[in-house]
Amino acid sequence: MDNLEPGWLWMIGGILLLIAEIIAPGFFLVFIGVAALATGAFTLLFGMPLAFQLILFTIYALVAVMIGRKVYANQAADSSDPLLNDRVARMVGKSVTVIETVDEHSGRVRVGDSEWSARGGPGRPGERVRITGVDGNCLLVEPERQLPPADGV
Template sequence: MDGIDQGWWWLIGGVLLLIAEVLAPGFFLIFIGVAAMVTGLFVLLFDLALAPALALFAIYTALAVYLGRRVYANRPVPAASGHLNDRSAALIGRSAVAVGPIDEHGGRARLGDGEWSARGGPAQAGDRVEIIGVEGNCLIVRGTPKLEG
């Protein structure tokens, strides 16, 4: 097999690795695919034999993995919420509606499509309350002032 045919095989192999990365993402095959494609270009340009092509492929793979890890390892991943591992803390500050009377001894509040135990208030059925804390599965709420209308 001459260098021209070999170069095309390197390019085809690189493209197949990139396709495999799209089908099964893990962000590793992309580095090997890019290295194979660059090797294919060098083989086509300089009509290299198999041994130098394999050596170039090894060097390009190592270089691509090194550069890729350097670029992507230092990239911070933004959290969608500051309370990623504390879901109950994400409820603080939200509004709920009192299902019945809520006082310091207890009551029920509707948050979204669910009902929660609640205490605090005071609030009457239908009043909007603000969640100021969570203890276990009980919302700690305070009544919001009603607007005179």
């Protein structure tokens, strides 16, 4: 290892970081790995002292992170389901059953196979209410609107 040029050490480090990204994906090590590879290539081409290598690595890492952030932000914005990982926001608009009387201060509703705190309403046990929003871990609900029966039909 004593005979190894610093540029090759940067290249080996960059490849190891890319391998680590494949083994434990987190989309972060790839930026540092690319910066290390670029620094290694530049060092092999121009033979720079260590201080310049570290400065160059820092610049490459910042640029790689900024580019990656921009690309990742564009991909996230183009999602066909922007609420995919926001379970609570996905519940807004759903009709649920009251378990404990719901009023402006408290109550409980059944959502799927779980129970949630709720307020708003009013709603008595067994009635259906619609989720209108969320306040922390408490669902905001209102009575479901029902159409009056049609006359003569």
